[in-house]
Amino acid sequence: HGRVAFAGEDITGAKPDVRVRAGLVRTFQKSMAFPELSVRENLALAARSQAGEGYGWFGSRKAVTAADEAADELLTRAQLRDRAELPVAGLSYGEQRIVDVLVSLAMRPRVLLLDEPTAGLSRAEGEHLIEVVRTLGEDLSTILIAHDxxxxxxxxxxxxxxxxxxxxxxxxxxxxxxxxxxxxxxxxxxxxxxx
Incomplete structure (x- = not known):
């Protein structure tokens, strides 16, 4: 048994929301996006959660606008603008994996943990996902867990x-x-x- 420290704080056993607020965000091997919500809605919810607005739909107009703008910027930079209004369930598996990474990035982490992000993807999908991470995650530390x-x-x-x-x-x-x-x-x- 060991312990996990992040930014000098012991986060061993800390709940996920505590780790996220500290700036440590991770993806999973299985998509964690809300499948019935649109891509934009998933990203906006993630952005709102880090703005102190919680996960609800209601809040100040300023917070809602900022979250929508953050979602649109991520969609544009990841070249998924044309998929913004589609429910996540309607996307290909590769696109869902990219949405997972975008949701994580919308939370503005200091450290991003990627657990086998390209598993199950075609070579082209994997290359696109890695390029999204390289481009959008250039200002943060990324830990990649992979066998590829x-x-x-x-x-x-x-x-x-x-x-x-x-x-x-x-x-x-x-x-x-x-x-x-x-x-x-x-x-x-x-x-x-x-x-």
């Missing part, structure tokens, strides 16, 4: 390799590719061959 080494080595500045919960190595992608312990723990083969 191609994505890991192309996207990450630093890579940590764990084996049964034990840290084997943490270094640049090139150094990890050359690290024998990381190779043995992760693949049992050369990481250079996998990339």
């Amino acid at each position: 080494l191609d994505i890991v080595f192309r996207v990450c500045d630093r890579v940590a390799v764990l084996d049964l919960g034990r840290l084997i190595a943490c270094d640049t992608p090139d150094a990890i590719k050359a690290h024998e312990g990381a190779q043995a723990a992760y693949l049992g083969a050369s990481l250079g061959e996998a990339a």
